[in-house]
Amino acid sequence: MSERFLPYGRQFIDEADIAAVTRVLKTDFLTCGPEIDRFERAFEKATGAGHAIACSNGTAALHLALAGLGVGDGDICIVPTITFVATANAVLYCGGRVFFADVDPATGLMTRATLADAMARAGGPVKAILPVHLGGQSCDMAAIADLAREHGAAIVEDSCHAIGTRRSGGQVGDGRFCDAATFSFHPVKTLAAGEGGAITTNDAELAERLRRLRSHGITRETGEFIGDPAEPWRQELHELGWNYRLPDINAALLGSQLSKLDRFVARRRELASIYDRGFARFGEHVRPIARMPDQDPCWHLYVLRIDFEALGTTRIEVMNALRERGIGSQVHYIPVHTQKLYDDPSPLPGAAEYYRTCLSIPLFVGMTDDDAHRVIRAVGDVTGHKAL
Template sequence: MTERFLPYGRQCIDEADIEAVTRALKSDYLTCGPEIDAFEREFEQVTGAAHAIACSNGTAALHLALAGLGVGAGDICIVPTITFVATANAVRYCGGEVVFADVDPATGLMTRATLADAMARAGGPVRAILPVHLGGQSCDMAAIADLARESGAAIVEDSCHAIGTRRAGGQVGDGKFCDAATFSFHPVKTIAAGEGGAITTNDGDLAERLRRLRSHGITRDTSEFIGDPDEPWRQELHALGWNYRLPDINAALLRSQLSKLERFAARRRELAAIYDRGFSRFDEHVRPVTRLPDQDPCWHLYVLRIDFEALGTTRIAVMNALRERGIGTQVHYIPVHTQKYYDDPATLPGAAEYYRTCLAIPLFVGMSDDEAHRVIRAVGDVTGLKAL
C-alpha cells in the first residue's frame, strides 16, 4: 500500500504552533504564567462566555465544574450512557450517584424525552444534568434546559466534542443554557494542546471557585486571610482542591491553535459535506448520523450508522478490512452503563441501537478531498455497497 494511513483523528500542527511553544519555553514561566490569562481571555471571546477557566484536561474540567457547583456525596446526576467514561466518572469523583439516560438511536444524543425518563428513574431529586454534545452536534439544549430548570438541577454541558459549533441563538460554550460548559483539547479534538481543558461560565462566583479548586483550593486574597496579611509569602488553604493547572507551554500551543479555529472548523465542515454527498448515494444500510435542525456543527467526528447484520458482516470485519486499506476507524462509545465498574441493569434501547451500528471514519483538517473520496470508496468496497 503506497497511500498514507488515515487515522480517525489527527492533530494539525504547523510552524506557528512550534514557534508559540518555543516562545513559552524561552520565557520566565513554564506554568502559572501569562499564557494562561491570555488564553482565558481569548477563549471568552471565542465562546461568548463571561468567564473561561483553563485546566489540565477535559476530565479535570468536568470534575472541577461539578465540584464548583457543590455536587457531593449521594447527589444524583444524570449522564447519557453514550459518552466517554469521564463524564460519569467525574460525578463519582465528587461522591455522587450516576443515573444513565438513554439517547436517540439516530444521533446518539440525550433528548428531553430520554432525560425525562432518567429523571423518573432517579428515585430522588436530581442535582446536576450533564448533556453530551456528541461528535460536534449539540443536544437540543433549549428543551433540556427547560426540563432541568423545572427540577432545580444544575446543568454542565460536556462540550468536549463541540468547540466551534453554532446553534440557534448562540454557540456551544456561551452559557445560555447551562451553569458551566466543559472542553477538551486532546490531540484528536478540533484544537489541540497536547493535553488541556477549559470551563466556561457566566457566573462570576463559580468562576472564582473553579480557579481556586484547580490550584489546591489555595487563596492569595489578603482580604480573606486568617493570618497576617502583611506576610509576603502567605497563602492559605480554605478548601480542598486539586492540582489541575494547565502549564504555559500547553497554553501557548492552545492559543496558536485557537487562532485557527475558524479555518479548522471550515475544513471539517467541507470534509463532512463531501462525506454527506458520497454516502447519500448508498442504500439505507449505510447512513451518517441524523442531523439536528438549527445548528451548524464543527464536526469532531464523522459517524456512520452501518447495519452490519443486514449486510451479512460484522463491525470487526469491516474495521479490519478498512485498516488493511489504510483507513482507521473507531467506536464512540461502548454504553457506559454496561462497563464493569457501573454494571447498571437499566434497559436503554436507544443507546443499544446506536452502539450496534456506529462507526467513526477519518476526519481531520489535514485530509485532502481525494482522501475523503478514498474513504467513501473503501467503505463501499468492504460493505459490498456501491454508490447508487
C-alpha cells in the same frame, strides 16, 4: 500499501504552533505564567462566555465544574450512556451517584424525553445534569434546560466534542443554557494542546471558585485570609482542591491553535459535506447519523450508522477490512452503563441501537478532498456499495 494511513482523528500542527511553544520555552514561565490569562481571554471571546477557566484536561474540567457547583456525597447526576467514561467518572470523583439516560438512536444524543425517563428512575432530587454534545452536534439544550430548571438541577454541558458549533441564537459554550460548559483539547479534538481543558461560565463567583479549586484550593486573596495579610509569603488553604493547572507551554500551543479555529471549523465542515454527498448514494444500510435542526456543527467525529447484520458482516470484519486499506475507524462509544464499573441493568434501547450500528471514520483538518473520497470508496468496497 503505498497510500498513507488515515486514522479516525489526529492533530494539525504548523510552524506557528511550534514557534508559540518555542517562545514560551525561552521565557521564565513554563507554568502559572501569563499564557494562561492570555488564552482564557481569547477563549471567552471565541465562545461568547463571560469567564473561561483553563485546566489540565477535559476530565479535570468536568470534575472541577461539578465540584464547583457543590456536587457531593450521594448527589444524583444524570449522564447519557453514550459518551466517554470521563463524563460519568467525574460524578464519582465528587462522591455522587450516576443515573444513565438513554439517547436518540438516530443521533446518539440525550433528549428531553430520555432525560425525563432517567430522572423518574432516579427517584429523588437531581443535583446536576450533564448533556453530551456527541461528535459536534449539540443536544436540544432549550428543551433540556427547561426540564432541568423545573427540577432545580444544575447543568454542566460536556462540550468536549463541540468547540465551534453554532446553534440557534448562539454557540456552544456561551452559557445560555447551563451553569458551566466543559471542553477538551486532546490531540484528536478540533483544538490540540497535547493535553488541556477549559470550563466556561457566566457566573463570576463560580469562575473564581473554579480557579481556586484548580490550584489545590489555595487562596491568595488578602481579604479572605484568617492570618496576617501583611505577610508577603502568605497563601491559605480554605478548601480541598486539586493540581489541575494548565502549563504555559500547553496554553501557548492552544492559543496558537485557537487563532485558527475558524479555518479548522470550515475545513471539518467541508470534509463532512464530501462524506454526506458520497454516502447519500449508499442506501439505508450505510448512512450518516441524523442531523439536528437549527445547528451548524463543527464536526469532531463523522459517524456512520451501518447495519452490519443486514449486510451479512460484522463491525469487526468491516474495521479490519478498512485497516487493510489504510483507513482507521473507531467506535464512539460503548454504552457506559454496561461497563464493569457501573454494571447498570437499565434497559436503554436507544443507546443499544445506536451502539449496534455506529462507526467513526477519518475526519481531521489535515485530510485532503482525495483522502475523503478514498475513505468513501473503501467503505463502499467493504460494505458492497459502489461509490460513484
